[in-house]
Amino acid sequence: MAEEETAAAAVSGAAFSLQNDCKDDYQYEEVSTDDDFSLQEDDDDLSKVLQSIQEQTEDAQISASQSVLTSGKSVSEIREAMDDFFCNFLDRLGMSRTLDCFQTEWYELIERGVLTVDDAGLVPDVYTRNQQLETENLSLKKDLENYKCSVDKTEQALLKMQKERDFHRMHHKRVVQEKNRLICDMKRLKAHYASYEPVLKELSEKYQNTLTQKMLTSLERDKAMGQVTGLQAALESLEFGYTKQIPETKVGHDCTRKKGFEGPTQKALREARQQKFLVVASSSCDPAEDAEKKGKRDLKDSEFPVDPEGTPDFEHAKEHTQPLKSGQYQLSSIVKVHDFAVSCLALHPRKSIVLTGGDDRLWKTWGFPDGNILMTGEGHTDWLSGCCFRPSGTQLVTSSGDTTVRIWDLSRRGCILTLRGHSRAVQACFWHSCGDFVASASMDGTSKIWDVNSERCRYTLRGHKESVNSIEFLPFSSTALTSSADKTLSLWDVRMGLRVYTFQGHVHSCNHATFNKKGDTIASCDSSGVMKLWDMRKLVPILSIDAGPHPANQVAFDRSGGLVALASSEASVKVLCLAVGQLSVLQGPRVEVRCVRFHGQDHLLSAGTDGRVCLWTRAQ
Structure with missing residues (x-):
C-alpha cells in the first residue's frame, strides 16, 4: 500500500x-478579442x-x-502442497544437493505409501x-x-x-x-491620388484650350498662306502671260516621311485627303483594279524589273559558285549585342558590318568580327522581327510587332520613312535587289509590296489563310517567296500581285523559306524541325530532313549553295552538307537559336534568346 x-x-x-510549466514571456500587442482561442x-x-x-x-x-x-x-x-513449499525454499537458497536428497526421499516414501499428502499439513x-x-x-x-x-x-x-x-x-x-x-x-495613397484629380482636370482643360487656339492659329495661317500663294500665282500669270499650275499632291498608302514639323491642321487635312483618295491611292491584289488604275499611276512609282531569260547574270558569279571547302565549323567568339533576345540578323552587302534587331526594340550595327557597336536605332514601340540592308548599303529597313515598317538612312542617323498598313504584327521584311521596293509579311495573313520612291503600297498579296512568317525576293527578278503558318510556300509575281505557284508538303507551320544564290533551289523549315529543299525549276521537293522535334526558326544557304544552316530551338545550329548528305550539329550556349547567316566562305553567325551572337569559323 x-x-x-x-x-x-x-x-x-x-x-x-506540468500545470505550472506554462510560461509565456512574449509581450503581445492586443490584436482581437479572440486571441486566446487556441490556448x-x-x-x-x-x-x-x-x-x-x-x-x-x-x-x-x-x-x-x-x-x-x-x-x-x-x-x-x-x-x-508442502513438497512445493520445500522445493521452492531450497531452490531459492541455492541448496541443490539438499533439494535432490529431499525429492528422492519424499517421492520414495510416497510411493511406498508410508507418507501421504495430508500428513504433511x-x-x-x-x-x-x-x-x-x-x-x-x-x-x-x-x-x-x-x-x-x-x-x-x-x-x-x-x-x-x-x-x-x-x-x-x-x-x-x-x-x-x-x-x-x-x-x-x-488610405494614404487614395488621399494622395485624390489630390491630383483637380490638377489633372485643370491641366486637361488648359491643354484643350491651347490646342483649340493652336488649331485656330494654324487655320488662319494656312488661309493667309493660301491667299498669298494665289496672289503670287495670279501675279506671275499676269506678268508672263500664262497660268502657273500648282502640282497636286498624291496620297499613297498610309506612310509618312520626316520632312519637318507637321501641325494638327496639316495632319487633319492629310488624313482627309487619304480618306478621299483611298480607292485611287491604296494598293490591291485584284488585277482588274490594277488595270483600271494603271493610267492613274503615281508619277513617282518605280518600274518593276523585267525577269531575264535563263540564269541571272550576277556581278560576282565566280564568287557565288566557288567550290565548297572542307572542314567543320568551330565556335571562335561570342559577342554580347542586345539585352534581350536577338530576333533578326543581316549582313552589309559591301562592308564587314552586321545588323541585328532584338526584343529590346532596338537595331544595332556592329563591326565584324570585333563586335564594336557602330550605330543604334530606336523608334519602334515593340519587338523587331526583321531587318535588311539596301543593296547600296546606305539605308536599311526594319519590321516590328508594332505593325509598322521603317526605313532608316545611315547617313542621317534616323528614320526617314514609316510604312503603315498592316493590321497585326509584321513578321519579316526584305529589300529588292534593285533598291526601289520593300516587301513585308504580317500576321494578318497578307504581304505588301512597298514602293520606296512613291512611298506607298503597290500591291497587297492575299492568299494565305494564316500568318505570313517570311518573305524574300528572288535576286534580280519580280518573283517573291513567302512562307506561312498554313503549312504552305507561295511564289508571287509582284508586277501583278498574283500568286504563281504554291508548294505543299509541310505538315506543320512554315517558319522560314529562302533562295540560294543561284536561285534554283528553295530551303524551308517548319515548327516541328523538318527542313525541305525544293527545285525552283521543276517545282518539286528534292530533299526532306527531320531535324526535330524542336522547332526550326530559320534556314540559310552559303554562297556556294552546298551548305544549308538551320537555327534550331534545341539550342544548336545544324549544318547540312548537300554533297555528302551529312548533318552536323554545332553546340553553343544553351539557349534557343533564332537566326543564322553565312559570312563569306569561312564564317557562320548565329543569334539566340540571350542577346548574344556566336561567331563560328571553319576549321581548315
Missing part, C-alpha cells in the same frame, strides 16, 4: 509540475489527460484492495501472504513505469502544443499588423 501511495503521489506531482483548447486537452491519469490511478487502487481481500479469503481455503499463511504481496508489488511497479511513460509523453505533447500555439499566435499577430499597415498605406 505504501508503494501504491508513492506511485499516486508521483503521478499527481508530475501533473502539478483554451490546449488547456482543455491537458485537463482531460490529467483526469484520465487520475481515473487510472483510482482503478488500480480499487483493484489492489479487491485482490487483497480475495487473497485473504483464499489463504484458509487453498491447500498448498498446510503451508503457513505468512508464506502465501508474502507471495501475494510480492506479486502485487511487481504489478504496481509495472503500472508506475507505465504512468511515468504516459506522463513523459503528455509533457512532450504539451510542450509541442505550447510552441505551436506561440508560433501561430505570433504569425497571426504579424499578419494582422501587416494588414493594418497596408490599410493605412492604401
Whole structure:
C-alpha cells in the first residue's frame, strides 16, 4: 500500500509540475478579442489527460484492495502442497544437493505409501501472504513505469502544443499588423491620388484650350498662306502671260516621311485627303483594279524589273559558285549585342558590318568580327522581327510587332520613312535587289509590296489563310517567296500581285523559306524541325530532313549553295552538307537559336534568346 501511495503521489506531482510549466514571456500587442482561442483548447486537452491519469490511478487502487481481500479469503481455503513449499525454499537458497536428497526421499516414501499428502499439513499463511504481496508489488511497479511513460509523453505533447500555439499566435499577430499597415498605406495613397484629380482636370482643360487656339492659329495661317500663294500665282500669270499650275499632291498608302514639323491642321487635312483618295491611292491584289488604275499611276512609282531569260547574270558569279571547302565549323567568339533576345540578323552587302534587331526594340550595327557597336536605332514601340540592308548599303529597313515598317538612312542617323498598313504584327521584311521596293509579311495573313520612291503600297498579296512568317525576293527578278503558318510556300509575281505557284508538303507551320544564290533551289523549315529543299525549276521537293522535334526558326544557304544552316530551338545550329548528305550539329550556349547567316566562305553567325551572337569559323 505504501508503494501504491508513492506511485499516486508521483503521478499527481508530475501533473502539478506540468500545470505550472506554462510560461509565456512574449509581450503581445492586443490584436482581437479572440486571441486566446487556441490556448483554451490546449488547456482543455491537458485537463482531460490529467483526469484520465487520475481515473487510472483510482482503478488500480480499487483493484489492489479487491485482490487483497480475495487473497485473504483464499489463504484458509487453498491447500498448498508442502513438497512445493520445500522445493521452492531450497531452490531459492541455492541448496541443490539438499533439494535432490529431499525429492528422492519424499517421492520414495510416497510411493511406498508410508507418507501421504495430508500428513504433511498446510503451508503457513505468512508464506502465501508474502507471495501475494510480492506479486502485487511487481504489478504496481509495472503500472508506475507505465504512468511515468504516459506522463513523459503528455509533457512532450504539451510542450509541442505550447510552441505551436506561440508560433501561430505570433504569425497571426504579424499578419494582422501587416494588414493594418497596408490599410493605412492604401488610405494614404487614395488621399494622395485624390489630390491630383483637380490638377489633372485643370491641366486637361488648359491643354484643350491651347490646342483649340493652336488649331485656330494654324487655320488662319494656312488661309493667309493660301491667299498669298494665289496672289503670287495670279501675279506671275499676269506678268508672263500664262497660268502657273500648282502640282497636286498624291496620297499613297498610309506612310509618312520626316520632312519637318507637321501641325494638327496639316495632319487633319492629310488624313482627309487619304480618306478621299483611298480607292485611287491604296494598293490591291485584284488585277482588274490594277488595270483600271494603271493610267492613274503615281508619277513617282518605280518600274518593276523585267525577269531575264535563263540564269541571272550576277556581278560576282565566280564568287557565288566557288567550290565548297572542307572542314567543320568551330565556335571562335561570342559577342554580347542586345539585352534581350536577338530576333533578326543581316549582313552589309559591301562592308564587314552586321545588323541585328532584338526584343529590346532596338537595331544595332556592329563591326565584324570585333563586335564594336557602330550605330543604334530606336523608334519602334515593340519587338523587331526583321531587318535588311539596301543593296547600296546606305539605308536599311526594319519590321516590328508594332505593325509598322521603317526605313532608316545611315547617313542621317534616323528614320526617314514609316510604312503603315498592316493590321497585326509584321513578321519579316526584305529589300529588292534593285533598291526601289520593300516587301513585308504580317500576321494578318497578307504581304505588301512597298514602293520606296512613291512611298506607298503597290500591291497587297492575299492568299494565305494564316500568318505570313517570311518573305524574300528572288535576286534580280519580280518573283517573291513567302512562307506561312498554313503549312504552305507561295511564289508571287509582284508586277501583278498574283500568286504563281504554291508548294505543299509541310505538315506543320512554315517558319522560314529562302533562295540560294543561284536561285534554283528553295530551303524551308517548319515548327516541328523538318527542313525541305525544293527545285525552283521543276517545282518539286528534292530533299526532306527531320531535324526535330524542336522547332526550326530559320534556314540559310552559303554562297556556294552546298551548305544549308538551320537555327534550331534545341539550342544548336545544324549544318547540312548537300554533297555528302551529312548533318552536323554545332553546340553553343544553351539557349534557343533564332537566326543564322553565312559570312563569306569561312564564317557562320548565329543569334539566340540571350542577346548574344556566336561567331563560328571553319576549321581548315
